[in-house]
Amino acid sequence: MFGRGRRGRRASYGRHPRPDCFRGRWERSPDDRILGGVAGGISKRLGIDVTLVRIAFAVLTVFGGCGLALYLGAWLLMPLQGHDESIGTRVLKDRQGMVLALAFLPALILLYVIGNALRIGPLTSAAWPLFLCAAGGVLLWRNVDSEEREWLRRAPVRVGMESGSSRRALLLRIVVGAALLVGGVAVLAVHHRHALPLERMVAGVAVLLAGVVVLFGPWWIRIARDLMAERQARVRAEERADMAARVHDSVLQTLALIQRASDDPHRIVQLARSQERELRAWLFDGEIPGAVGAEVTTLAAAVRAIAAEVEVAHRIVVDVVVVGDCPLDDRLRGLLDAAREATVNAAKWSGASSISLFAEVERDKVSVFVRDRGKGFELDDVAPDRRGIAQSIQARMLRNGGCAVIRSALGEGTEVELTAPRDGSR
Amino acid sequence: MSTLVESSREHGPRPRVFLVDDHHLFRAGVRAELGDAVEVVGEADEVAAAVEMIVERRPDVVLLDVHLPRGGGQTVIEEARQLAPEVRFLALSVSDAPEDVISVIRAGARGYVTKTISGGELVEAIRRVAGGDAVFSPRLAGFVLDAFAAMPPESAPVSVDPELDQLSSREREVLRLIARGYTYKEVARELSISVKTVETHVSAVLRKLQLTTRHQLAYWATERRLV
Numbered sequence: 198m199f200g201r202g203r204r205g206r207r208a209s210y211g212r213h214p215r216p217d218c219f220r221g222r223w224e225r226s227p228d229d230r231i232l233g234g235v236a237g238g239i240s241k242r243l244g245i246d247v248t249l250v251r252i253a254f255a256v257l258t259v260f261g262g263c264g265l266a267l268y269l270g271a272w273l274l275m276p277l278q279g280h281d282e283s284i285g286t287r288v289l290k291d292r293q294g295m296v297l298a299l300a301f302l303p304a305l306i307l308l309y310v311i312g313n314a315l316r317i318g319p320l321t322s323a324a325w326p327l328f329l330c331a332a333g334g335v336l337l338w339r340n341v342d343s344e345e346r347e348w349l350r351r352a353p354v355r356v357g358m359e360s361g362s363s364r365r366a367l368l369l370r371i372v373v374g375a376a377l378l379v380g381g382v383a384v385l386a387v388h389h390r391h392a393l394p395l396e397r398m399v400a401g402v403a404v405l406l407a408g409v410v411v412l413f414g415p416w417w418i419r420i421a422r423d424l425m426a427e428r429q430a431r432v433r434a435e436e437r438a439d440m441a442a443r444v445h446d447s448v449l450q451t452l453a454l455i456q457r458a459s460d461d462p463h464r465i466v467q468l469a470r471s472q473e474r475e476l477r478a479w480l481f482d483g484e485i486p487g488a489v490g491a492e493v494t495t496l497a498a499a500v501r502a503i504a505a506e507v508e509v510a511h512r513i514v515v516d517v518v519v520v521g522d523c524p525l526d527d528r529l530r531g532l533l534d535a536a537r538e539a540t541v542n543a544a545k546w547s548g549a550s551s552i553s554l555f556a557e558v559e560r561d562k563v564s565v566f567v568r569d570r571g572k573g574f575e576l577d578d579v580a581p582d583r584r585g586i587a588q589s590i591q592a593r594m595l596r597n598g599g600c601a602v603i604r605s606a607l608g609e610g611t612e613v614e615l616t617a618p619r620d621g622s623r
Numbered sequence: 624m625s626t627l628v629e630s631s632r633e634h635g636p637r638p639r640v641f642l643v644d645d646h647h648l649f650r651a652g653v654r655a656e657l658g659d660a661v662e663v664v665g666e667a668d669e670v671a672a673a674v675e676m677i678v679e680r681r682p683d684v685v686l687l688d689v690h691l692p693r694g695g696g697q698t699v700i701e702e703a704r705q706l707a708p709e710v711r712f713l714a715l716s717v718s719d720a721p722e723d724v725i726s727v728i729r730a731g732a733r734g735y736v737t738k739t740i741s742g743g744e745l746v747e748a749i750r751r752v753a754g755g756d757a758v759f760s761p762r763l764a765g766f767v768l769d770a771f772a773a774m775p776p777e778s779a780p781v782s783v784d785p786e787l788d789q790l791s792s793r794e795r796e797v798l799r800l801i802a803r804g805y806t807y808k809e810v811a812r813e814l815s816i817s818v819k820t821v822e823t824h825v826s827a828v829l830r831k832l833q834l835t836t837r838h839q840l841a842y843w844a845t846e847r848r849l850v
Binding site: 480481516518519520521553555557559566568570612 | 762764805
């Protein structure tokens with residue numbers, strides 16, 4: 198389900214943007230937008246100036262609030278330009294999200310129970326709206342794509358709510374914040390002769406809080422951000438120190454060993470190879486150096502392990518190429534045993550200086566090729582008492598429902614092809 | 624693909640090679656290994672100097688490392704190709720990270736070989752790139768097979784040119800053999816085709832790799848999944 202969603206989204210990116218003259222569709226504008234691009238889209242579709250549309254929305258919002266509702270509705274129903282589906286359609290198709298949203302139901306019931314038990318009227322009446330907001334929020338957040346999410350997250354900066362913006366924005370902020378503070382105080386202070394009704398008190402406090410947030414929010418955000426940046430920097434520094442320590446340990450050790458073994462070229466190559474392998478495993482596969490004996494659970498890791506093992510034991514270079522990967526099962530372990538046997542054979546008998554080990558995981562089968570450019574042999578000449586090839590490789594493969602093909606020619610080297618079917622493919 | 628410049632170069636005596644690598648020792652080593660087989664016309668250890676000298680000296684082949692200070696091999700290729708489009712690039716790297724390899728190829732390199740390659744093979748690879756062909760090491764062939772396998776055709780969304788998004792079965796066969804350690808000549812013999820045809824297939828694969836618009840390719844390189 199998740200995969201499908203992602204793929205769908207990528208697909209719509211790959212599409213060419215529609216030419217401007219195509220004005221038949223109501224689409225949100227990705228270029229001319231402050232929040233969701235609704236006003237931009239409407240102005241493009243109807244040919245009205247975008248500022249007028251924005252003012253209309255603002256006026257409708259201030260008087261009665263229907264501007265906000267209209268904007269939200271349009272945002273849900275109009276697809277972003279160049280996309281196939283609107284957020285609304287995506288939400289309706291997102292069944293996993295629906296399930297997630299329904300998970301808020303227990304919370305709703307809990308609220309009801311608490312509200313009834315303690316006889317708090319507002320709590321029971323607020324429960325439904327709260328539930329709808331939470332569920333809707335989850336659904337929307339899941340179905341708004343990441344680029345738009347990022348845009349919305351930075352909306353406060355553009356509206357001038359956040360620090361670092363211009364002096365005019367700061368002024369606006371102070372004015373709005375002060376107005377909210379005054380408004381809140383006014384709501385709380387008027388009618389001081391009577392006890393204040395609960396709703397009124399709540400509303401007053403909310404307005405006051407909003408004023409405080411508008412005034413000081415940016416400052417808090419900055420402090421939080423600085424703290425986060427500092428923590429990240431510390432983590433990075435620790436990582437660097439860790440890396441330096443590890444590189445120190447393993448590389449310097451190896452260099453020291455190489456200096457001491459300078460009269461033995463084979464040993465030097467072997468040391469350099471094993472160091473290279475360790476570093477690679479760490480840099481590219483994230484395996485921690487020195488942590489030997491970690492459980493090998495995938496085919497690619499197992500093939501690399503075979504190469505490492507043979508390199509160390511037989512002082513030979515094994516070049517590994519693996520295409521695809523899959524978890525190991527018994528049948529594949531059999532295949533790998535045969536592959537190890539073939540690689541060891543090549544290392545022992547071929548006389549070549551390097552072996553190519555290639556493994557490919559396909560949907561219905563796994564194949565491994567072991568190839569050397571050594572002296573090769575005639576298959577018919579192998580004495581029947583030398584059962585290595587026959588027993589270990591061919592019989593083993595047949596037992597596992599696979600097959601082994603050995604090709605060799607004198608003077609040209611040998612290639613062993615091992616194939617095993619995959620069960621339960623996908 | 625053959626212009627007058629190319630055909631005259633193909634039979635020219637020695638390819639003119641430019642080295643870009645930030646490790647002095649490595650450049651010296653490569654120079655020594657290449658010996659008289661090629662003419663090394665210069666070397667650089669960082670992006671800006673490399674671009675400037677490549678544009679000025681117009682080598683046949685630039686041997687370059689994937690990782691360079693301030694920009695990387697990819698930047699060198701992108702910038703130098705604008706001013707000197709006829710220069711060819713061969714990536715030479717220790718990196719095993721598929722995203723490095725794929726991005727440098729997509730920037731326009733005609734091949735990728737690992738730094739452990741022997742001197743003789745390197746000369747051969749340089750000649751091949753100078754002649755306009757692509758050089759696929761077994762590892763690169765493996766990456767490409769992996770990348771295109773990670774994009775199953777049934778998931779194919781709208782695409783400008785579907786031909787670019789898939790390998791033909793013949794191209795797949797050729798890549799598999801290269802990944803198995805076969806040389807071009809051995810591939811040709813195995814498939815009973817000419818070496819020239821093998822080169823054509825490999826160049827076609829390189830072109831697809833560079834031109835495909837599939838976002839999955841970038842996606843694959845950063846997040847290889849279990850099949």
